[in-house]
Amino acid sequence: MDTRMEAEQREQAQSPQSKSTSSTLTVPTVMPMRYVRLNPRFDRQESLTILQSDIRSSHPDSKYPISVPWLFSPEHKLEFFAIPGEFCLNKASSFQSGRVYGMDVTSGAAVAALLFDVFDRDDSSGLNHHQSPNDNEPLRVLDLCSAPGLKLCMISDLVPENSLVVLTHQNPDYRYAKTSFKSIISTQQRLDQIYQMKNKINEQTSEMISQLKPEFHSPVQIRLYYADGTTFGTCTQSTLMPELVFDSISAHEEHKTRGKRKRMNKSARSREKRRLLELSRQANNGDGNSNNNASEDGGEPSSMGSEEKTAPAEKESGSFSLPPFDRVLVDAECSSDATIVIVITGDTWDDSNMDELVDLQKRLIDSGFRLLKNGGILVYSTCSLSTRQNEDVVDWLLKKYNNAFIIPVSFSRESEAMSSISELRFIQEGGISGTVRFKPHVDSSGGDSVMSGGGFFLAKIRKRHDGA
Numbered sequence: 001m002d003t004r005m006e007a008e009q010r011e012q013a014q015s016p017q018s019k020s021t022s023s024t025l026t027v028p029t030v031m032p033m034r035y036v037r038l039n040p041r042f043d044r045q046e047s048l049t050i051l052q053s054d055i056r057s058s059h060p061d062s063k064y065p066i067s068v069p070w071l072f073s074p075e076h077k078l079e080f081f082a083i084p085g086e087f088c089l090n091k092a093s094s095f096q097s098g099r100v101y102g103m104d105v106t107s108g109a110a111v112a113a114l115l116f117d118v119f120d121r122d123d124s125s126g127l128n129h130h131q132s133p134n135d136n137e138p139l140r141v142l143d144l145c146s147a148p149g150l151k152l153c154m155i156s157d158l159v160p161e162n163s164l165v166v167l168t169h170q171n172p173d174y175r176y177a178k179t180s181f182k183s184i185i186s187t188q189q190r191l192d193q194i195y196q197m198k199n200k201i202n203e204q205t206s207e208m209i210s211q212l213k214p215e216f217h218s219p220v221q222i223r224l225y226y227a228d229g230t231t232f233g234t235c236t237q238s239t240l241m242p243e244l245v246f247d248s249i250s251a252h253e254e255h256k257t258r259g260k261r262k263r264m265n266k267s268a269r270s271r272e273k274r275r276l277l278e279l280s281r282q283a284n285n286g287d288g289n290s291n292n293n294a295s296e297d298g299g300e301p302s303s304m305g306s307e308e309k310t311a312p313a314e315k316e317s318g319s320f321s322l323p324p325f326d327r328v329l330v331d332a333e334c335s336s337d338a339t340i341v342i343v344i345t346g347d348t349w350d351d352s353n354m355d356e357l358v359d360l361q362k363r364l365i366d367s368g369f370r371l372l373k374n375g376g377i378l379v380y381s382t383c384s385l386s387t388r389q390n391e392d393v394v395d396w397l398l399k400k401y402n403n404a405f406i407i408p409v410s411f412s413r414e415s416e417a418m419s420s421i422s423e424l425r426f427i428q429e430g431g432i433s434g435t436v437r438f439k440p441h442v443d444s445s446g447g448d449s450v451m452s453g454g455g456f457f458l459a460k461i462r463k464r465h466d467g468a
């Protein structure tokens with residue numbers, strides 16, 4: 001779910017007008033807990049000091065920011081902090097300088113499960129054992145439903161240097177944003193700009209961003225395709241060729257060529273267009289792609305530009321196919337019921353009339369699994385708590401492919417150790433063993449009613465080498 005939707009849902013949950021619904025349900029006044037993650041490119045202690053002083057300037061006695069113990073892995077630079085729900089983050093200097101990002105813990109958990117194995121639960125059968133990745137080895141990561149890009153932003157912050165992150169989007173918002181964000185180099189900065197554009201304060205930010213120093217540039221290659229995630233990587237008569245709309249290396253080149261000029265003039269735009277066409281052509285001819293057969297072992301070590309180095313792939317003429325990915329995130333379109341419904345009704349969503357949506361979710365997870373290399377990891381997530389959109393979709397995939405296996409994850413071990421009842425109620429096991437459900441929980445123990453993170457489901461799936 002996008003940040004805007006998250007914010008809207010939460011505002012709705014807070015708003016007095018939403019206290020009653022057409023079905024005459026009473027909505028409790030609840031203050032949602034909010035979270036930030038630190039930008040690992042900045043000094044941790046400095047960022048925390050600034051954030052703390054930001055919070056204290058409006059909440060002098062605040063105990064925040066408070067570290068989230070169950071989503072913490074210092075060796076992976078993974079750290080989230082709770083901040084007061086009513087704190088105005090987007091006016092804070094820690095946020096404006098890009099030191100912290102507002103992000104729900106549940107979204108953070110999906111990315112953490114995708115990239116790291118520290119949250120994997122021991123599996124005594126050994127069936128799900130998988131080799132821990134070498135932390136420094138570049139990864140090929142696909143974010144299949146990337147818009148608006150919140151998780152992408154975290155992925156590109158935390159993957160090893162020289163990784164390639166490919167994202168697809170179907171959201172016209174991106175089309176609107178693309179001319180502007182093409183001129184920006186690092187993902188962080190670009191995404192900031194997208195968010196800012198939505199808030200209609202782009203000019204000044206754009207200027208500020210274009211003056212940022214090279215040390216803030218992302219050491220990761222990002223490619224953005226305007227494509228349907230259900231057919232991405234295939235191009236048949238019924239599916240259109242995906243359009244490469246952004247490539248960070250190409251944008252970097254363009255930025256260097258342009259020098260100090262901030263805006264792209266006509267010749268810069270056509271240069272950029274030519275570059276992207278050439279990259280698309282390489283991909284389509286196979287000189288840009290190898291190992292397209294996802295039944296192979298992943299082949300060449302993943303790296304930035306690996307698509308350029310590897311051998312042509314076998315493919316039907318006119319088809320578009322990609323080398324398989326080490327990691328695939330399928331953060332699927334869903335009914336986004338998880339937070340509102342729990343808060344409003346204390347119940348789960350009526351998912352009886354969702355055939356079309358469930359069908360889309362199945363096609364997305366299927367497509368993600370097809371694009372995954374053997375031995376690779378896929379995370380399927382939604383911000384719905386409906387069984388049909390979660391466990392049933394995952395179960396459908398497990399039945400379809402005999403090399404699809406759940407890697408059990410657990411985020412509650414730290415909480416168990418700390419006996420935090422609130423967190424234990426929030427983090428639950430899903431209907432399939434090893435999957436996770438985050439069930440919004442309202443804690444009134446401190447006087448105010450404070451809600452945990454949002455509702456969310458995630459499953460971590462591995463594609464085994466030895467399957468059919």
Ligand SMILES: C[S@@+](CC[C@H](N)C(=O)[O-])C[C@H]1O[C@@H](n2cnc3c(N)ncnc32)[C@H](O)[C@@H]1O
Nearest residue numbers: 001145146147148149150151228229331332333
């Ligand atoms: C839950 S949101 C993803 C949020 C995103 N991962 C993030 O963290 O910012 C689901 C997104 O999937 C997009 N979507 C829907 N159908 C799609 C499709 N067939 N292919 C790709 N994206 C799709 C929607 O536009 C929506 O932006």
